[in-house]
Amino acid sequence: MKSAGAQGIQAVDLFCGVGGLTHGLVKAGIGVRAGFDLDPACLYPYEANNPGKFVEADVGATDADKITRFFSDSAVSLLAGCAPCQPFSTYSQSGRSTKRVNDWQLLRHFGRLVNEVQPDLVTMENVPQLAQHSVFSEFLQNLAGYSVSWSVVDAARHGVPQSRKRLVLLASKFGPEYLALPSTSKKIATVRGTIGKLPAIAAGEASDGDNLHVASGLSPLNLKRIRSSIAGGTWRDWPQDLQADCHRRETGATYPSVYGRMEWDKVSPTITTQCFGYGNGRFGHPEQDRAISLREAAMLQTFPRRYKFVPPGDPVKFNVLGRLIGNAVPVRLGQVVGQTLVRHVQELGIGSS
Template structure:
């Protein structure tokens, strides 16, 4: 999305994820394997050096970053993937690196872990900056907060942008043109049935002649009966309490609201009982393509694999428009380095 940036090497342990990435980015060298294995690590390092990689981007999970794990911190064995990220940066010594993680990484244990991260990378010669960003402030029709850490070999800290000049967008902006499928309808490849109805849709549809991944979950008759009780943009308070089920969260069995951003899209958006991810009007959860739109993926980006895998790929992703904003910020600041 930003001229001057190109993904040279990508890695994941899930072959379905790699398949999707490789088909959308055919010029990227993809490595499928466990990053903890010496063979995979060596392949990543060797290929990255061959291709002159000067930037490393990742979202290493840090399960041990909790109050209970404070005694071990980064050395907590549950943070092994984070350790591998550090090792890759140490080996490649890129000009820039980005870490994406959960919002509470910063506040966890009164800042103990973020201080450890700074110490770890400063010892490698990096200058760091970090902040919590909300994807909604970059044109993504979703409130999704994440911690972003940017490190550079320059003495100058790179600003983590808090917003840009992209127009704020809503669920209506993202998916109103796709509001025609009922439960169980749709297919992996179909034609557009409606013209775009917003500037966001015009941009997101650019370059895609067909519609991919717009296939509705085939809900059970019991689930459909529940959904029929919920008015447009409503929630489970319209149902008898005995139908609430075991889920205790207030947002379960709730519909998205047309003129608001979506809450955070996760990997279970195809399940009405999971949260506020049912269609604002229709009796079904949102489709993978609708979720991808809310994540700001262009329609030309096709997801491959079974439904469970596709939902996982979409829900775990960093919104592309947020990634674009980070790239633009880095590019701008490197003009003066």
């Protein structure tokens, strides 16, 4: 049996983005050596907050040698990643994959690299809908020889202050024992507990001490609308003269979650790439008359309060940062995955004499 030695688990994170999964794995005690992503905007936040090297590369054009050079023979190897599936994600709209022909190519390349690299451990996070598609069965076929555990989990049950359901897969060459994620966290994290102590700001303003704690501006009409909104409510709470024509039509009844405020003592809705816009979902601040700031979005994704996203002196761009934050794996979910894999290796005595 392979010895983990003093180096423990060493990981490479594919489709790493700004490092949400990487940061969670590191917090769990896993040595993440590198993150691969084709978006150059991810380089600074990835390397400024994590010990691994950022490799700007298209995973579809990456071969095994480019990955295995980050693994030491004495360590347990982990290949990790969230391979975006274009039919269900914003990856294809972000400029990161405009030349893709096959909707499922990214996940297929992940499976190909599992086959070529043959890491000791694999973890994959994705959208729940993936389980109903044949490409998931194809991915599982690449895991012949591995023990596999997967389930659709609600991140809120694992300490993420957000309603976010994801498919999480763990695979190991060491056996099935201790491989499943824990069923739930002891305590649900809330919006209040996560962002409640940040300085108050107005729409269109930024905090003096944190340029990421910045809120998008509101038109005069939307400012009236948010002032008429209650926490947990919808546009139906507004006076009729503030409602849009599309809302008043019968078809508008199917969109109750736009133009809403979050609730302090509940989890937030799923943080998306457009979460900085008040009209894009229930992204209004619980009591301040604005949408949540980029920093608040990042914290609801469980990035640390001081996680660095923009090089000093560079402008903060809502569309870029919203995309990077919304597409990230919540750090806390990555930590739970990492803790599960660390326990799996330790309980099986990998590395013991």
